[in-house]
Amino acid sequence: MQPDSDHIISILKEVVGHGNASARNVDRAVYMKDQNWPFTAPQKPDYIVKVFNTAQIRSVIRLAYRHNIPVIPLAQGVNVRGLCIPTQGGIIMDMRHMNRIFNLNKEMMTVEIEPGVTGGEIAAYFAGSGLRPAHTSAPDTCSIFANYLLRGLYHTQSSDGIDHIMSMEIVLPNGDIIQTGSAGVIGSAGPHGRSGGPDLTQLFMGVPGAFGVVTRMTVKLYPEFKWAKVFTYAYDEWEPAIEFMKDMEDKKYVAHVDLIDKVLLKTFMPIDIALPEETMDKLMPKIMLIGSVQDAFSEERYNANIKMLEGGFKKSGGKDFTTIVTQLMAGDPEGARRELLYGGRITQGMCRYGYYHALAFYGPLTKWKEILSNTERIAEENGFDREHDHSLLVIPTSPWTGQSCYYEVEILTVDPTDDDQRVRLQKYARECISWLLDSGVMYGWFRPYTDAMDAQLRRWGPTGEFMRNLKRMIDPKNIMNPGKFIF
Amino acid sequence: MEVKMDKWFDMVSNCCHCRPCASGDWHAMGEWAELCPKGLYFKMESFYAPGAMEFVHAYLRGDIDPADKDRYLEVFYTCTSCGACTVQCEKYSGPGQKLKKVDGKGRHLYDIWEDMKAEMVRLGWAPIEEHKKLIQSINENDNPYAQSAAERVKWCGKRKIKDASKENVDVLYFVGCTASYGYRSRYPNEVADATAQILDALGVNWGTLGNDEMCCGSPSKRIGQYDQFERLAKANIEKFNSLGVKTIVTSCAGCYSALKELYPDVGEIKPKVMHITEFLERQLKKKALKMDKEVKMKVTYHDPCHLGRHAHVYDAPRKVLEAIPGVELVEFPQCRENSWCCGAGAGVKAAYNDLALWTSKRRIDQAEKLDVEAVTSACPFCYRNLAEGAADSGSKLKVFDITELVAKAIAKK
Structure with missing residues (x-):
């Protein structure tokens, strides 16, 4: 607990209202852990504040700056990688109820959002409007704001890319408020375009609130697709599925595609109807390609793309599992279609057994075999079963360079009550991280995971030092989410 | 009824705050909407299901500060047991699948919240002040409204209704406390009277338990007064089974849920239990309801x-x-x-x-x-x-x- 805690909590209550701040033990316990608990040890914050606007955020930040209290911004709280765990105590700034969608500019195809807006919320808001946001493949209960900020994976046209933010409003650690992009220029036509000089928006992306609190952002919208087909193709071996996936991305006839292995399939497919594992074992193929073809403007182009997809599928020698999988996923084809095209209700499919552990990174598609065999080996050496516990997910990412993929290496059977497993999991993760960093199979981490970034920063040389200096300059008292990203 | 909080440890340990419990299915609704009343009212995370999960987890691992007691009471006693959280958790989340295995027959998130209330009763933290009169009234009058048991049948007015304890009837209309005493409330309702009219019009041979009807026990169960609930449930089950009726009809959703969903934990009811809408739907199918x-x-x-x-x-x-x-x-x-x-x-x-x-x-x-x-x-x-x-x-x-x-x-x- 921070010194003068009675004084601090009384000021916080003045700022946000009595019922919106707490220093009670049990309220603090609510925020002490997430799925990454074996690596980011559970830690209670000292205070909780529920904020509703930028003015309140600035007041809280100024108080924290004055008293050297860490501040951990939290957009929705569906966190899996320890980025919002208050490892050094401090204030959890809960922004769930800052959830306005406003200033829609149809002409510019942009809209402003606040941190608490979820994927489902923005998808519902734009459904049938002619415009759509980039639909994340994260659960629809996640903050779309945080997803855009940390760059996610999307179920829409891969050519939309992974950067969807035009400009931001940020409360800096000293309480100053800045705006990136053209929004910061007095007399600007709006918060939509770039301004001269470096793009400051990018500076605040990919970091979990370590440079300040992003309080609103202007995001890109895209034309709503009129034609869409969801497909799921099954394979007994990895190679033909990988080849087919490469063809899809090279020729760009699909909007997106995910390669999912049997272990992962078993965990999230039967979530709605809970088939026994033995049944799933018999039913599920070794590899599945799940994706979609979408088009907003041209039925002719859509049909041509479908034709190319069908031709590629025939050549690949796969089996069409669309009907079976869509039934299993959501009980009906339309349900599965919604899950795959919009925000998904199957929020924690990968948590059929409870928690899961994932290491996600970008890497060349050509390295899939090395990644698979070595991470399976490390998993087995640490007592995990490659047929039951270990999984590899591969998703080509945009901008597709013929190589870039999102990889997710997973242990899906994490039991938070098993102490022995926790020790094995920690060792497995350390060995995997070292192997991935040493073997030249990855470009970089998907997200700034605490345990993975620590190892990366130590290998980053002058770049790492530059990052540290940047952090010191922006946040001299190190109050913004300390212990995350920059150490 | 003994409360075994330990049985929830696995479930609450595995809650990963994925939060479908806090909102409805926007695909089905066509809009994004939160469904937890107390969560949306108080807005603090402690009041949502994932927060309450951590409260239970903290309790089970002994991480309790003396000042936490009031917060526990507030968080759990503001829950209406509406079940919105459990529907979404069971359907869409991995941890929710674990509910199906608890007690070997499947439980719901609101069972956790109600068990926690019962645990707080056992600890002497509860009942909360506002519930003491309700509990006392059930003990003394067999209803939660501090009304005399002798006045339970006042809603009948001049209507002649068979006493199912004394006369042979096919259908027992279990009126319930709210419909029975509703005539005294600020907004009098006509549910019991309307139900009686309908049963008469259908020519059903029906009756009630008159002044001997007791509370179904639902309010007791929902506020953690498990012993009181068990006493009422046992008495009601014994009474129902002794009547020789084929069907029990309720016009109250709370009574229906108690008889249908809660009583099997205490004992078996032999007559078929139906909500009045199910009973009427059957009459529609038989073309008996005109x-x-x-x-x-x-x-x-x-x-x-x-x-x-x-x-x-x-x-x-x-x-x-x-x-x-x-x-x-x-x-x-x-x-x-x-x-x-x-x-x-x-x-x-x-x-x-x-x-x-x-x-x-x-x-x-x-x-x-x-x-x-x-x-x-x-x-x-x-x-x-x-x-x-x-x-x-x-x-x-x-x-x-x-x-x-x-x-x-x-x-x-």
């Missing part, structure tokens, strides 16, 4: 939580409503398993009327947007709270129980 008077009205239907999410009765009320000549049914976007609670249940009306009314007014606001004349429901407790919410918000919407509309439709011309 409704020939037009009730020209555009209405919406509010799913009572204890009938819908607890007992999965969604279609019967709608089929009955749609069969009434002149009635046009317009659905809430938040309906069926994505329904917004009326706010009254699990002792919240008695202890946190501000929350109960806020919740009810939110439902009335939703109905206002539908351009309907009335909100209908199938529970006298929902009826009462919705009517209070409508009056409090100055709404011109009328509130009816389905039985009232059926009674209008069968009334002699």
Whole structure:
């Protein structure tokens, strides 16, 4: 607990209202852990504040700056990688109820959002409007704001890319408020375009609130697709599925595609109807390609793309599992279609057994075999079963360079009550991280995971030092989410 | 009834705060909406299901500060046991699958919240002050309304109703405390009277337990008074089984859920238990229910939580409503398993009327947007709270129980 805690909590209550701040033990316990608990040890914050606007955020930040209290911004709280765990105590700034969608500019195809807006919320808001946001493949209960900020994976046209933010409003650690992009220029036509000089928006992306609190952002919208087909193709071996996936991305006839292995399939497919594992074992193929073809403007182009997809599928020698999988996923084809095209209700499919552990990174598609065999080996050496516990997910990412993929290496059977497993999991993760960093199979981490970034920063040389200096300059008292990203 | 909190350890340990529990299925609703009344009212995470999970987890690992007691009471006693969280958790989340294995027969998130209340009773933290009178009244009068047991049948007026304890009847109408004593409330309801009219019109050989009817025990269970619930359940089961009736009909969703969902943990009820809407749906199928008077009205239907999410009765009320000549049914976007609670249940009306009314007014606001004349429901407790919410918000919407509309439709011309 921070010194003068009675004084601090009384000021916080003045700022946000009595019922919106707490220093009670049990309220603090609510925020002490997430799925990454074996690596980011559970830690209670000292205070909780529920904020509703930028003015309140600035007041809280100024108080924290004055008293050297860490501040951990939290957009929705569906966190899996320890980025919002208050490892050094401090204030959890809960922004769930800052959830306005406003200033829609149809002409510019942009809209402003606040941190608490979820994927489902923005998808519902734009459904049938002619415009759509980039639909994340994260659960629809996640903050779309945080997803855009940390760059996610999307179920829409891969050519939309992974950067969807035009400009931001940020409360800096000293309480100053800045705006990136053209929004910061007095007399600007709006918060939509770039301004001269470096793009400051990018500076605040990919970091979990370590440079300040992003309080609103202007995001890109895209034309709503009129034609869409969801497909799921099954394979007994990895190679033909990988080849087919490469063809899809090279020729760009699909909007997106995910390669999912049997272990992962078993965990999230039967979530709605809970088939026994033995049944799933018999039913599920070794590899599945799940994706979609979408088009907003041209039925002719859509049909041509479908034709190319069908031709590629025939050549690949796969089996069409669309009907079976869509039934299993959501009980009906339309349900599965919604899950795959919009925000998904199957929020924690990968948590059929409870928690899961994932290491996600970008890497060349050509390295899939090395990644698979070595991470399976490390998993087995640490007592995990490659047929039951270990999984590899591969998703080509945009901008597709013929190589870039999102990889997710997973242990899906994490039991938070098993102490022995926790020790094995920690060792497995350390060995995997070292192997991935040493073997030249990855470009970089998907997200700034605490345990993975620590190892990366130590290998980053002058770049790492530059990052540290940047952090010191922006946040001299190190109050913004300390212990995350920059150490 | 013994509370074994340890059985929840695996479940609460695995809650990963994925939060489908906090919102409805926007695919089905066509809109994004939070469904937890207390979460949305208090807005602090502690009041949402993932927060409450961590409260239970903290309790089970002994991480309790003396100052936490009041917060525990507030977090759990503001829960209406509406079940919105459990529907979404069971359907969409991995940890929710674990609920199916608890006790070998499947449990729900609201079972955790109610067990925690019972645990707080065992610890001497509860009952909360506002529930003490209710508990005392059930002990002394067999109803929670501090009304004399002798006045239970006043709703009958001059109507002659058979005493099922003394006369042979086929159907026992279990009236329930709210419908029985409703005539004294600020917003008198006609549920019992309408049900009696309908049963008479159908020519059913029916009766009630008269002044001997006891509370079903639902309020006791929902506020953690498990011993009181068990006493009432045992007494009721014994009574029901001794009557020789074939069917028990209730017009209260709370009573129905208690008899149908809670009593099997205590003992077996031999007669078939039906909600009045299920009973009427069966009469419709048999073409026994003749409704020939037009009730020209555009209405919406509010799913009572204890009938819908607890007992999965969604279609019967709608089929009955749609069969009434002149009635046009317009659905809430938040309906069926994505329904917004009326706010009254699990002792919240008695202890946190501000929350109960806020919740009810939110439902009335939703109905206002539908351009309907009335909100209908199938529970006298929902009826009462919705009517209070409508009056409090100055709404011109009328509130009816389905039985009232059926009674209008069968009334002699």
